[in-house]
Amino acid sequence: VYQVFENVARKYDVMNDSMTLGIHRVWKDILVHKMNPCPGTLLLDVAGGTGDIAFRFINYVRSVRQRQLQRKLKHDQNLSWQEIFESYQNDKFNNSLGDSQVVVCDINREMLKVGKQKAQHLGYSEGLSWVLGNAEELPFDDDKFDVYTIAFGIRNVTRIDLALQEAYRVLKPGGRFLCLEFSHVSNPLLSRLYDLYSFQVIPVLGEVIAGDWRSYQYLVESIRQFPPQEELKAMIEDAGFFRVDYENLNFGIVAIHSGFKL
Amino acid sequence: GHRRHCHRQQEHEQSSGSGSGSDSGSGSARPQPLEPSLLRFLVCPLSKRPLSRYEESTNELINEELGIAYPIIDGIPNMVPEAARRTHSKAPAEGSEQP
Numbered sequence: 066v067y068q069v070f071e072n073v074a075r076k077y078d079v080m081n082d083s084m085t086l087g088i089h090r091v092w093k094d095i096l097v098h099k100m101n102p103c104p105g106t107l108l109l110d111v112a113g114g115t116g117d118i119a120f121r122f123i124n125y126v127r128s129v130r131q132r133q134l135q136r137k138l139k140h141d142q143n144l145s146w147q148e149i150f151e152s153y154q155n156d157k158f159n160n161s162l163g164d165s166q167v168v169v170c171d172i173n174r175e176m177l178k179v180g181k182q183k184a185q186h187l188g189y190s191e192g193l194s195w196v197l198g199n200a201e202e203l204p205f206d207d208d209k210f211d212v213y214t215i216a217f218g219i220r221n222v223t224r225i226d227l228a229l230q231e232a233y234r235v236l237k238p239g240g241r242f243l244c245l246e247f248s249h250v251s252n253p254l255l256s257r258l259y260d261l262y263s264f265q266v267i268p269v270l271g272e273v274i275a276g277d278w279r280s281y282q283y284l285v286e287s288i289r290q291f292p293p294q295e296e297l298k299a300m301i302e303d304a305g306f307f308r309v310d311y312e313n314l315n316f317g318i319v320a321i322h323s324g325f326k327l
Numbered sequence: 328g329h330r331r332h333c334h335r336q337q338e339h340e341q342s343s344g345s346g347s348g349s350d351s352g353s354g355s356a357r358p359q360p361l362e363p364s365l366l367r368f369l370v371c372p373l374s375k376r377p378l379s380r381y382e383e384s385t386n387e388l389i390n391e392e393l394g395i396a397y398p399i400i401d402g403i404p405n406m407v408p409e410a411a412r413r414t415h416s417k418a419p420a421e422g423s424e425q426p
Contacts, residue, residue, distance in 0.1 A: 172407065197404065
């Protein structure tokens with residue numbers, strides 16, 4: 066699996082765009098909207114090497130923060146200078162993220178390097194850190210994070226149950242688990258079309274764009290072997306999560322699973 | 328044609344150097360330090376206990392209890408258990424406080 070991602074890392078974003086016709090961006094947008102983070106949220110994004118979820122998270126809290134500031138400004142129109150001064154002292158106005166933070170953890174150094182470079186190019190600096198780690202053995206303390214996300218990463222974990230247990234461990238009580246992953250299409254006609262596309266088109270794209278047929282063949286096969294929606298839901302419940310639910314996107318081509326630690 | 332080829336090569340070397348903050352292969356540049364806010368969350372993945380300290384000379388995160396050290400490369404700590412290096416368990420101070 067590691068070598069697949071070494072080859073894939075650099076062309077990862079291009080491949081995602083081609084394979085999913087750019088729709089993966091929408092899926093990731095939906096994930097962050099579903100998360101609906103407020104400023105001050107601590108996010109752990111696992112297997113998020115190239116930073117897609119992390120950047121969206123930062124954009125989201127930044128815009129929420131902007132609106133908060135605007136509302137406050139409107140309210141402050143009627144305050145005296147003394148009161149305005151005091152409020153600036155007390156609030157963390159200097160932080161455009163409102164103290165939100167995201168830690169990106171991935172087992173692959175190449176993916177993290179690509180992510181870090183992207184962050185530099187796109188101008189993301191505050192509230193973002195990068196750790197090389199194993200989802201089955203996370204190097205984080207218990208009860209630390211508000212949200213745990215794993216987008217298109219969990220199917221590459223050998224022991225999904227361990228990764229889920231670790232996710233549970235590092236989340237704060239009240240914290241949320243969110244998983245975005247390829248899943249199963251139940252509609253038989255769509256399923257056939259999907260199979261056709263996956264097995265005929267994607268490896269060819271892999272060869273043409275990344276010069277790597279095999280890695281993308283592997284990716285397509287790993288998607289087929291991955292547990293379907295209900296099974297994954299059960300596994301998440303086994304790890305201790307409550308109110309576990311899933312939302313199908315594009316008829317089940319991908320699904321977002323969600324659970325809470327109480 | 329030849330000149331253009333050379334120029335492009337130079338450009339490539341320059342951009343890869345400035346991108347990571349240290350030349351690949353030269354090993355002489357200051358190692359990138361860890362993002363300090365990370366230390367709030369980071370523990371040893373094996374023991375799940377807090378790390379003892381950050382060792383600046385080797386740019387590693389030390390777990391003294393288990394006698395292991397995790398390297399930090401390009402500012403990214405490698406917290407995968409297989410990457411941990413065994414430190415000498417007996418050294419009272421890592422040579423730095425010896426007169």
